[in-house]
Amino acid sequence: MTLADLNTGQSAKVVTINAQDALKKRFSSFGLRKGALVNIQAVSMTKSTMEVSVGATKLAMRFEEAKEVAVQMV
Amino acid sequence: MKTLNIALVGQPNVGKSMLLNSISNSRLRVGNFSGVTVEKAEVSFVFHGTQITITDLPGTYSLSDYTLDERVTKDFLEHESYDLILNVVDATNLERNLFLTTQLLELNKKMIIALNMMDEAKKEGVCIDDEQLGIILGVPCVKVSAVTKRGIGKLINRCIDLANFNQELSKLIYSDVLEEELQNITSFLSEKKYKHELDHRTLALKLLQENKKTYKQMHDTPIWVELLPILREALSHLYLHYDTKNIDDIFEDERAAFAKGAVVETVSYHKQKSKDITQRVDALLIHKIFGIPIFLFFMWGLFQLTFEIGSIPMEWIDAFFVALGVAAKSIFGNGELGSIIADGAIAGVGAVVLFLPNIMILFFGIALLETTGYMSRVAFLLDGFFHKFGLHGKSFIPLVTGFGCSVPAYMSARTLKNDKDRLITLFIIGFMSCGAKLPVYVLFAGAFFGTENAGNVLFIIYIMGALIGLGAAKFLKIFIFKGKDEPFVMEMPKYRLPSFKLIWHTVFTKSLMYLKKAGTFILSASLLIWFASNYPKNYELQNAYAQKIELTSEVTQQAMLANELNAALLEQSFLGKVGKFTQPFFAPLGFDWKMSVALETGLAAKEIVVSTLGVLYALGAEVDEANDSLIGEIKKNIPLASAVAFVLFVMIYLPCFAASIVFAKESGSYKYLLYLFVFTTIVAWLVAFAGYNLAKLF
Numbered sequence: 143m144t145l146a147d148l149n150t151g152q153s154a155k156v157v158t159i160n161a162q163d164a165l166k167k168r169f170s171s172f173g174l175r176k177g178a179l180v181n182i183q184a185v186s187m188t189k190s191t192m193e194v195s196v197g198a199t200k201l202a203m204r205f206e207e208a209k210e211v212a213v214q215m216v
Numbered sequence: 217m218k219t220l221n222i223a224l225v226g227q228p229n230v231g232k233s234m235l236l237n238s239i240s241n242s243r244l245r246v247g248n249f250s251g252v253t254v255e256k257a258e259v260s261f262v263f264h265g266t267q268i269t270i271t272d273l274p275g276t277y278s279l280s281d282y283t284l285d286e287r288v289t290k291d292f293l294e295h296e297s298y299d300l301i302l303n304v305v306d307a308t309n310l311e312r313n314l315f316l317t318t319q320l321l322e323l324n325k326k327m328i329i330a331l332n333m334m335d336e337a338k339k340e341g342v343c344i345d346d347e348q349l350g351i352i353l354g355v356p357c358v359k360v361s362a363v364t365k366r367g368i369g370k371l372i373n374r375c376i377d378l379a380n381f382n383q384e385l386s387k388l389i390y391s392d393v394l395e396e397e398l399q400n401i402t403s404f405l406s407e408k409k410y411k412h413e414l415d416h417r418t419l420a421l422k423l424l425q426e427n428k429k430t431y432k433q434m435h436d437t438p439i440w441v442e443l444l445p446i447l448r449e450a451l452s453h454l455y456l457h458y459d460t461k462n463i464d465d466i467f468e469d470e471r472a473a474f475a476k477g478a479v480v481e482t483v484s485y486h487k488q489k490s491k492d493i494t495q496r497v498d499a500l501l502i503h504k505i506f507g508i509p510i511f512l513f514f515m516w517g518l519f520q521l522t523f524e525i526g527s528i529p530m531e532w533i534d535a536f537f538v539a540l541g542v543a544a545k546s547i548f549g550n551g552e553l554g555s556i557i558a559d560g561a562i563a564g565v566g567a568v569v570l571f572l573p574n575i576m577i578l579f580f581g582i583a584l585l586e587t588t589g590y591m592s593r594v595a596f597l598l599d600g601f602f603h604k605f606g607l608h609g610k611s612f613i614p615l616v617t618g619f620g621c622s623v624p625a626y627m628s629a630r631t632l633k634n635d636k637d638r639l640i641t642l643f644i645i646g647f648m649s650c651g652a653k654l655p656v657y658v659l660f661a662g663a664f665f666g667t668e669n670a671g672n673v674l675f676i677i678y679i680m681g682a683l684i685g686l687g688a689a690k691f692l693k694i695f696i697f698k699g700k701d702e703p704f705v706m707e708m709p710k711y712r713l714p715s716f717k718l719i720w721h722t723v724f725t726k727s728l729m730y731l732k733k734a735g736t737f738i739l740s741a742s743l744l745i746w747f748a749s750n751y752p753k754n755y756e757l758q759n760a761y762a763q764k765i766e767l768t769s770e771v772t773q774q775a776m777l778a779n780e781l782n783a784a785l786l787e788q789s790f791l792g793k794v795g796k797f798t799q800p801f802f803a804p805l806g807f808d809w810k811m812s813v814a815l816e817t818g819l820a821a822k823e824i825v826v827s828t829l830g831v832l833y834a835l836g837a838e839v840d841e842a843n844d845s846l847i848g849e850i851k852k853n854i855p856l857a858s859a860v861a862f863v864l865f866v867m868i869y870l871p872c873f874a875a876s877i878v879f880a881k882e883s884g885s886y887k888y889l890l891y892l893f894v895f896t897t898i899v900a901w902l903v904a905f906a907g908y909n910l911a912k913l914f
């Protein structure tokens with residue numbers, strides 16, 4: 143299950159991040175790394191971008207990026 | 217006097233600029249110097265007998281080289297000389313902010329931490345033990361609020377104190393496993409009494425982090441033979457413990473754990489977090505259905521403001537420059553000197569200064585979008601659509617700005633962090649017809665479609681330009697700036713009320729830069745055009761006409777002859793020769809040499825296209841788009857098909873000289889300007905050719 147499979151309002155825990163180094167580092171600098179708790183805040187109309195909260199940070203990302211984050215429902 | 221150089225570092229949206237503004241306050245002497253592409257701001261002032269210089273580095277989430285901003289910051293911190301790092305952190309989001317702090321600690325520089333936004337943190341019930349945090353990090357932490365100005369004096373005093381004392385070593389302590397390996401290597405280096413510019417712990421750290429430079433340095437020294445097995449064992453222990461062979465990952469984990477630990481030990485929450493205002497505002501602003509209409513409404517409002525309010529001072533500025541030109545002619549006479557000052561310098565610079573009000577309003581709007589946090593929401597809304605064309609959600613600001621003027625549009629493309637995204641955006645900004653192209657469109661639309669349809673034609677022209685631009689973006693993405701799409705991962709910062717002082721400061725510096733440009737290279741370009749259209753002189757022709765004019769007594773006849781003379785002179789001027797020389801290139805589009813010249817002078821500024829056409833069609837230079845007789849002349853001399861091709865060409869080809877220079881600066885290389893020239897000329901030619909042949913069918 144990945145971040146892209148979650149619905150608005152659902153929470154999950156990050157299991158692994160399969161992205162390439164640059165993106166992985168980028169995620170990590172925002173606090174999105176293994177073990178982090180995430181919550182889906184909003185999804186755009188065309189299902190192309192989503193807003194995710196990690197700790198006190200809110201992140202916007204494309205579904206393509208969200209697919210690289212494996213999560214586990216909590 | 218003692219000097220103190222401070223590097224101001226922090227993540228984006230932590231109130232760095234605001235803090236800088238509060239620190240320097242009225243003592244402000246801002247020297248905004250732009251680097252290659254990203255600006256660093258420097259502020260200098262005297263405090264209690266110390267000359268303090270603060271360099272405001274671009275905000276960055278971490279010290280990697282993912283984006284241009286990050287690279288600028290990283291390069292500065294690693295290679296420039298400064299006395300201490302002032303790390304600004306957002307007290308309401310400490311853990312994420314401390315992640316950058318841990319990377320800064322590894323630089324082994326003197327450092328002080330400003331816990332900013334304490335006022336906001338208090339409201340949210342966040343309580344931070346700054347003393348304890350300072351002990352854990354090994355650097356002083358000062359609570360401040362840039363908004364209420366609390367703690368600012370203390371912060372500066374601590375900076376000065378810190379500069380006077382010897383450097384304390386960083387206290388970044390890793391997990392036991394990593395510390396043990398570090399200890400092994402450090403003690404080996406100590407036993408061998410290895411000499412190096414760095415201390416042994418730092419060196420050991422760099423070895424474990426697989427720092428290329430350190431490996432290169434040590435590789436050829438005798439100690440390497442013995443060091444290698446120790447290092448290998450240390451790494452294999454770490455790999456085993458962390459279950460990964462990626463050393464970067466291991467250190468990321470370590471830093472994250474440290475930051476988390478520091479927060480757990482020093483931060484407490486006194487009351488339930490107050491209601492999330494940001495979330496409630498977002499529920500409306502990024503609403504699935506209403507989000508985009510709301511955004512469009514804001515943009516519409518901004519443009520209304522830009523053009524409605526902007527047009528009021530524009531009239532004054534216009535009147536001022538006309539009066540100045542008349543005054544210059546009366547002082548310097550109607551001869552060469554008067555002409556070069558009035559028709560060259562004043563007319564050219566005046567045409568550019570004219571747009572200052574529009575530019576100020578537009579910059580005000582953009583600054584507002586940026587500082588409130590709304591910009592990221594728009595990027596979120598539009599990314600889906602823009603992405604289809606190979607653009608990034610954030611491209612919309614430069615593109616929309618491009619309808620006003622390409623110069624600020626190119627500059628605002630800086631908000632795009634990725635090089636390829638930025639380049640594609642820069643390349644298609646010109647497709648969004650700028651305000652200066654409007655006179656050309658108005659002239660031709662009026663000439664061929666009458667006043668009742670001109671408005672619709674204008675609208676079609678603008679829309680068509682934008683659509684061709686999107687197509688061009690797709691083309692560039694597929695064939696030129698190809699490669700995998702850059703990820704779109706962006707922070708959506710909290711909504712915050714903007715500081716109008718700060719916004720005014722931004723608008724003011726940007727306007728100043730714009731004026732400076734008008735006074736420098738717009739001035740030189742105007743003089744050049746003036747020269748090329750006035751030389752070489754042909755006195756025989758002038759004398760012949762002077763006699764003819766003397767012989768006729770009728771005033772209208774005289775005026776007509778004078779216009780004819782102007783046209784004849786222009787035809788044999790350098791500019792005229794260029795036009796004749798390049799005409800074959802434009803012949804397939806149905807342009808005569810006059811239209812060709814008009815396009816070429818338009819390279820200096822698009823407004824000049826109309827005035828050149830006016831001169832060339834023998835009406836004298838005092839022509840504007842509302843002049844009925846120029847419309848008549850155009851109708852008489854230019855076939856519809858050529859006119860269509862002309863408008864299409866103007867729509868697409870290279871933006872004005874000023875914009876081209878800015879483009880070169882923002883893209884980082886004159887090479888790209890050459891590409892832009894070739895690209896836009898080819899597209900303009902092809903589109904105009906197609907338009908010409910289509911129009912001929914009707």
